[in-house]
Amino acid sequence: MKTPVLISIVGPTAIGKTALSIKLANYFNTEIISADSRQFFREMQIGTAAPTPSELSQAQHHFIHHKSITDNYNVGAFEKDALERLETLYKTYNKVIMVGGSGLYVDAVTKGLDDFPEVDPNIRIDLNARLEQHGLTDLQNQLKILDPNSFKSIAIDNPHRVIRALEICLGTGQAYSSFLNQKENKRPFKTITLGLTADREIIYDRINRRVDIMMEEGLLNEVRQLLPYKEHNALNTVGYKELFNYLDGTWTLDFAISEIKKNSRRFAKRQLTWFKRDKSILWFDYLTDNKKIIAEISNQLI
Incomplete structure (x- = not known):
């Protein structure tokens, strides 16, 4: 067949x-x-x-x-x-x-x-709090520094995508994009x-x-x-x-x-x-x- x-x-x-x-x-x-x-x-x-x-x-x-x-x-x-x-x-x-x-x-x-390592759930809680207090731009700027490749390719205007990428960066010390593919x-x-x-x-x-x-x-x-x-x-x-x-x-x-x-x-x-x-x-x-x-x-x- x-x-x-x-x-x-x-x-x-x-x-x-x-x-x-x-x-x-x-x-x-x-x-x-x-x-x-x-x-x-x-x-x-x-x-x-x-x-x-x-x-x-x-x-x-x-x-x-x-x-x-x-x-x-x-x-x-x-x-x-x-x-x-x-x-x-x-x-x-x-x-x-x-x-x-x-x-x-x-x-x-x-x-x-892709498989991503488990990270401390408190990181996401903190990022959501920052989103509420300082807005999405604050998180976008940090992602641009920690992982320029993700900043260029993910839906940067979607706070859920930005927070997901950031929590991996912060929780692992490695770029979110390094776990892709x-x-x-x-x-x-x-x-x-x-x-x-x-x-x-x-x-x-x-x-x-x-x-x-x-x-x-x-x-x-x-x-x-x-x-x-x-x-x-x-x-x-x-x-x-x-x-x-x-x-x-x-x-x-x-x-x-x-x-x-x-x-x-x-x-x-x-x-x-x-x-x-x-x-x-x-x-x-x-x-x-x-x-x-x-x-x-x-x-x-x-």
């Missing part, structure tokens, strides 16, 4: 991963697993650029809007769920598509999660990872235009409805936290929109930094003809 194949599509936000995933799913007559951690939550549709109803109708998708923002769902749970779903799908298909820009979640499926779990499938990219100016322009479209589609109303839940971790993300600042009177709407664009551009830069570490990724310009991409996949399957 042929080894099953996972075709993983990665790249920065707004580069066209969803469109390519659907085209490949249709070509290979298979289904799609989403590894975009923001698209898991059903209440967050516009601001996460989740596939539209039309796109969802073109191919069977998994892990899109299957959770609520009130659910406690993390990368470990996703790894387990995704591997179980793949096992089921491989009973029908030899190839499955996975798409998403959340590097940690992609790696969890393809490589497995130390082992690779054996998977019962072959992974072919495709990366979409473009010149930075093009990526940034696509991001800016996407934010404008989101606002036209009603992102502000979506965020307004979620205001009672703003303290949930799922909503501490680009596109939502900025508009919360507008709704509570801290920022003007124009400034909040400009911050969404700026933070989305920063997020894209971090995505590329994360994925560029993996030398096995086959990179394509976002305008590459699908036939060329399919031909390269075929070459990898030989």
